[in-house]
Amino acid sequence: MDNMNITSAQYLAFEGANTSIRATIDGVEVYAPLDPANRHYAEIMRQVEAGTLTIAEAD
């Protein structure tokens, strides 16, 4: 577990499909891919499953 402080998360879509997540992690805006091998995506999903984070739908 990485103890990342994630304060926002929103899916980004292209051609109708989600491609990545724009998130603010430890105060920095990042674009995380939807790849379980990516440490940021893995932590986002861990916090979602724990009920401490919600990912907003794409605009």
Added chain:
Amino acid sequence: MSKARQLADLGNQVDDGAISGTNMVINGAMNVAQRSSSVTGNGSSGYLTCDRWKVSGGMGTRTVTQQADAPEGFYNSYKIEITTAETSPSAGTSLAFEQRMEGQNLQMLKKGTSNALPITISFWVKSNKTGTYILEIDDNDNSRNINKSYTVSSSGVWEYKTITFEGDTTGSLDNDNAHSLRLFFWLDAGSNFRGGTLATSWESTTNANRADGNVTFADTVGNTWQITGVCLNVGDSAIAFPHESYGETLAKCQRYFYQAHPQSIGARVGSYVADGTGNAIGITPTTVPLRATPTLTTTASDWGLRLGGTSLTCNGFSILSLHNGASYIGVNAQASGLTSTRTYSLRSNNTSARLQFDAEL
């Protein structure tokens, strides 16, 4: 040391496989620091200065630097300095320095078999906080660890340490690109990680057995801890540190972190084709294939999509794809007012513009 003793030691190293000279640690000499050479006010886990090395835990506030201070034969070290002390840490807090390794690079350890091989870790350390420190090898695949202590004997003096860990006959490592093992240098720990019996043999992870006896490094402003020359080799004796060129180390690091940082205004870093009026799709080449699809970190407004002398300031990015084994990443750069199907250059608006691709473990 006598010639006979030296020959005996050499034969022992051959038996163990140590003589091959492989250092499983990347950037052990702390020479590569793509992100930054100094970070102040750090209070959370992160990859900060020297590549592949991570400061872990939220204990105290720290300044971390790639420091031009090292024992003879090295030039750089990684330095952690306490700038806000933690005198009453909560139970679950910690401060450590770590490197994570992929399981597919560790199969020679024969971990989880009856022929599991020992590991020796050697390094140079300097600190003004003398006393006992704990070094841990942590098996992330099987939730197991082994912990050994070393002593910083003199304040402000480089000291060479070697520590051997026996092989683990339990728990094989996954043969994949994920985090299997980590080297974990404890600097300080809350009560959850103390109070047990130090796990000097491999065992299922019990937090109280991980950092018992470690100094309270974060308790005083001005405490410093520096390290360099980190080597992890197979066998029960340390090999001489296998120095390598900057380029060799950089290429190894770029599997985990790559950045386009031209450090100039107007630098073009790729061609992007507009798909509609708000998205432009491009390919960013990397020097080596990344470990996994990376996270992109950038400030969108540091970049513009330029065509015919007109630059449209970017207002967002996203990662589209990483083709396994290929040295490029699909990126969507966003701006308003694009003309569909036209090709734009992604251009830096200032000297601080960076596209950082993070595939760290």
